[in-house]
Amino acid sequence: MILEVVDGRGRVLHRHRLAALPVTVGRAYDCDVILDDPYVDPRHLTIGVDQDAWYAEDNGSANGTWRGGARLERIPIVSGIEIRAGRTTLRFLDPTHPVPAALADRRGGSPASRSFADPTTGLLIVAAAMTAYGLSMFLDSTTSLKPAGVASSIVAMLLIASLWAGAWALATRMAAGRLRFVSHLAWASVFIVAFIAANSAGQWVGFFFPGFRGLSSIQLLLMTGLLTCLLAGHLWLATEMSSRRRWRVAITTSLLALGVVSLFTLTEAATDASDSLSFARVLKPVSAGLVPTSSLDDFLSSTERLRAAVDELAAKAEREEAAAGAKTPEEAGVGQPVHGDVAPQAARR
Amino acid sequence: MQAALGLALLVALSAPASAQEQESSATAEIFRRFADRVVKIEVVETGSGAKATVGSGFVATAAGHLITNYHVISQVVLRPERYRVQWYDAGGRVRPGRVVAVDVVRDLAVVTTDAPTDRFFTLAPVPLPQGTRLYSLGHPHDLGLTIVEGTYNGLLEYSLYPKIHFTGPINPGMSGGPALAPSGKVVGVNVSTAGEEVSFLVPIEPAIALLSRAVAVPPPAPKTLLADVGAQLLENQEAYLAPLFKTTDSAVRLGPFLVPTQPARFFRCWGDADRRAQQLYEAVQHQCSTDDYIFLSGEESSGIVTLEHRVVSSTKLNPLRFYALYQRQFQNATGGMAAGDEEMTAYRCQTRNVGRPGIVIRAIVCFRRYRKFAGLYDAVVKAAVLGARDTGLITSLTLSGVSFPNAERLAKSFLERIRWARR
Numbered sequence: 004m005i006l007e008v009v010d011g012r013g014r015v016l017h018r019h020r021l022a023a024l025p026v027t028v029g030r031a032y033d034c035d036v037i038l039d040d041p042y043v044d045p046r047h048l049t050i051g052v053d054q055d056a057w058y059a060e061d062n063g064s065a066n067g068t069w070r071g072g073a074r075l076e077r078i079p080i081v082s083g084i085e086i087r088a089g090r091t092t093l094r095f096l097d098p099t100h101p102v103p104a105a106l107a108d109r110r111g112g113s114p115a116s117r118s119f120a121d122p123t124t125g126l127l128i129v130a131a132a133m134t135a136y137g138l139s140m141f142l143d144s145t146t147s148l149k150p151a152g153v154a155s156s157i158v159a160m161l162l163i164a165s166l167w168a169g170a171w172a173l174a175t176r177m178a179a180g181r182l183r184f185v186s187h188l189a190w191a192s193v194f195i196v197a198f199i200a201a202n203s204a205g206q207w208v209g210f211f212f213p214g215f216r217g218l219s220s221i222q223l224l225l226m227t228g229l230l231t232c233l234l235a236g237h238l239w240l241a242t243e244m245s246s247r248r249r250w251r252v253a254i255t256t257s258l259l260a261l262g263v264v265s266l267f268t269l270t271e272a273a274t275d276a277s278d279s280l281s282f283a284r285v286l287k288p289v290s291a292g293l294v295p296t297s298s299l300d301d302f303l304s305s306t307e308r309l310r311a312a313v314d315e316l317a318a319k320a321e322r323e324e325a326a327a328g329a330k331t332p333e334e335a336g337v338g339q340p341v342h343g344d345v346a347p348q349a350a351r352r
Numbered sequence: 353m354q355a356a357l358g359l360a361l362l363v364a365l366s367a368p369a370s371a372q373e374q375e376s377s378a379t380a381e382i383f384r385r386f387a388d389r390v391v392k393i394e395v396v397e398t399g400s401g402a403k404a405t406v407g408s409g410f411v412a413t414a415a416g417h418l419i420t421n422y423h424v425i426s427q428v429v430l431r432p433e434r435y436r437v438q439w440y441d442a443g444g445r446v447r448p449g450r451v452v453a454v455d456v457v458r459d460l461a462v463v464t465t466d467a468p469t470d471r472f473f474t475l476a477p478v479p480l481p482q483g484t485r486l487y488s489l490g491h492p493h494d495l496g497l498t499i500v501e502g503t504y505n506g507l508l509e510y511s512l513y514p515k516i517h518f519t520g521p522i523n524p525g526m527s528g529g530p531a532l533a534p535s536g537k538v539v540g541v542n543v544s545t546a547g548e549e550v551s552f553l554v555p556i557e558p559a560i561a562l563l564s565r566a567v568a569v570p571p572p573a574p575k576t577l578l579a580d581v582g583a584q585l586l587e588n589q590e591a592y593l594a595p596l597f598k599t600t601d602s603a604v605r606l607g608p609f610l611v612p613t614q615p616a617r618f619f620r621c622w623g624d625a626d627r628r629a630q631q632l633y634e635a636v637q638h639q640c641s642t643d644d645y646i647f648l649s650g651e652e653s654s655g656i657v658t659l660e661h662r663v664v665s666s667t668k669l670n671p672l673r674f675y676a677l678y679q680r681q682f683q684n685a686t687g688g689m690a691a692g693d694e695e696m697t698a699y700r701c702q703t704r705n706v707g708r709p710g711i712v713i714r715a716i717v718c719f720r721r722y723r724k725f726a727g728l729y730d731a732v733v734k735a736a737v738l739g740a741r742d743t744g745l746i747t748s749l750t751l752s753g754v755s756f757p758n759a760e761r762l763a764k765s766f767l768e769r770i771r772w773a774r775r
Binding site: 141142143144147211213214278279280281284285288289290291292294295298299300302305306310313314317320321 | 669675
């Protein structure tokens with residue numbers, strides 16, 4: 004029989020092959036299995052065999068020996084059973100207990116050596132991304148910009164990215180004992196550039212093809228995809244999750260984010276105010292000959308669609324009003340006598 | 353000359369007591385003779401019994417027909433299930449009234465009462481020389497019947513609908529009250545003010561026409577009035593939009609562009625430029641707008657047409673930065689007209705890159721509908737000229753209360769008239 008000592012977080016602290024019986028378990032140094040748990044008695048329990056049947060026997064400990072929710076004096080042991088002494092779990096497994104086959108190690112090396120980039124390359128990537136960000140800020144600016152202005156916006160972006168990477172580094176430290184801050188920062192930087200590029204690509208497509216109605220959905224999906232990759236990369240650096248689990252967590256999180264975003268967009272669409280114009284506003288410096296165009300007549304004849312749409316909105320509003328005001332005749336009935344009463348009352352005054 | 357001036361001053365100084373007393377006694381005489389023919393009109397919310405609007409009106413027939421402004425009683429027309437009309441007779445008693453005819457374009461309405469009387473105004477057109485003294489009566493701010501002296505200053509020149517320019521203080525609450533000539537004849541109906549004694553009256557002719565229509569036909573059902581308002585708006589827009597871009601074809605040159613201006617005589621146009629030292633671009637603007645609008649409800653007006661052009665150019669920005677600016681100005685350019693969600697649907701827009709000989713524009717058309725009036729829309733046409741690296745034109749045409757075919761026709765005329773003056 005094998006005894007696994009499991010800590011409060013479910014991790015196996017050590018394993019013992021139980022051979023010379025009986026085996027004493029407790030905090031005292033003369034025990035066969037020593038438990039570092041202040042809630043365990045110095046000689047907490049004894050494990051033995053009685054006519055080929057394994058058992059664990061409590062030695063009258065202060066906190067007792069438990070199986071499930073029951074405190075027991077003597078617990079019969081079979082393979083797979085878990086008992087608790089103090090705050091420590093003891094798991095018993097038969098030596099024939101099956102274990103899964105080895106994972107294929109495609110990357111080679113130990114998880115401890117994982118990194119996205121070595122520090123120099125990582126910092127170069129960060130520098131390149133920040134330059135790209137600064138350039139996009141500059142190209143989007145319409146007032147005179149001083150270098151200090153551009154620098155401060157880059158620093159702000161760098162700060163945000165560092166906070167993000169820092170959070171991941173802390174998680175990595177807890178899970179893998181390493182920070183890998185530069186790797187996280189470089190990975191996040193790649194995605195800053197990717198998001199800027201995706202956004203800009205969406206604008207250009209919107210400029211050339213203003214009639215392309217699926218654009219915003221495609222862009223939203225693209226952003227979700229990017230977010231998934233970003234998260235999966237950070238998870239790879241931070242944890243030793245299997246690749247399947249990693250992608251599952253990343254996809255679930257980005258879908259949740261997508262859900263929240265769409266919820267906001269839907270609420271916005273529902274409060275479709277009658278004085279706001281929403282249209283494809285993008286303008287790009289492209290030579291007139293390169294812009295695909297339609298003729299003025301085609302453009303105007305296609306506005307018939309808009310008439311149908313707003314007529315439908317009006318009809319819908321009328322239906323809703325009719326449904327809400329179904330009880331108005333009754334109200335009017337109550338209102339009518341007041342109408343007649345007004346004159347006599349005033350006359351009395 | 354000097355002597356004459358001195359004399360005039362003297363006359364003015366010593367003319368005093370007798371003339372002034374005479375004048376005020378003339379006003380007092382008008383008030384004494386006609387005050388009992390002017391009434392206070394209230395619109396009451398049926399559920400709470402609270403008054404929603406207070407205005408004035410006057411008795412115009414022996415059967416007790418009252419004339420007032422459409423804008424005084426608009427709520428009753430738009431929501432007959434929620435509002436009703438009441439009025440106060442000369443004795444101060446509250447009596448029920450009923451709206452039987454409206455002229456939404458001229459802002460007039462006729463209310464019937466069950467109170468036959470011999471104290472009423474007889475309406476007939478009166479020719480007046482400019483400067484004639486007029487007396488306007490009504491209930492300013494619900495403070496009690498008031499008489500105001502003022503001067504007749506002719507008909508407005510740029511107005512689409514005839515309006516008398518009355519120099520005298522008309523205040524809210526006096527709407528619908530009569531303006532009388534010294535003879536005691538009604539010459540107009542108080543309607544609006546531009547502040548500082550600049551006030552406007554509806555001439556009496558359309559009121560006479562509306563009254564004769566109201567007397568001739570049996571009182572309509574409340575819903576019919578609403579349909580009538582819709583029909584009047586449709587008919588009116590047909591008439592006033594017809595000459596747009598037809599009778600005149602004036603264009604104005606803005607930077608390198610030629611753009612339409614003053615689509616018809618009743619438009620007023622302005623221009624301005626925006627050049628500042630620390631600014632990296634220049635903008636030149638040109639706007640035209642109709643002066644008149646038709647009051648529909650507290651939140652909704654109709655019949656406004658505006659044209660706006662803005663040329664943006666820069667020698668200091670590279671093309672990408674210039675287009676970031678151009679795009680931002682395109683977004684910010686006005687266009688959406690304020691309106692309540694109860695009156696209007698939301699806008700629906702369409703954007704295309706449109707090519708015409710020699711020019712490519714990004715064109716946008718947006719429509720929304722008047723919820724209560726089938727066939728009436730607000731339309732916004734916007735465009736930005738594409739293809740230049742350092743200059744652009746942002747332009748918009750805003751139409752309120754128009755039929756769909758008219759909106760389409762005007763959008764076409766407007767967009768067709770945007771050209772490069774040089775390349």
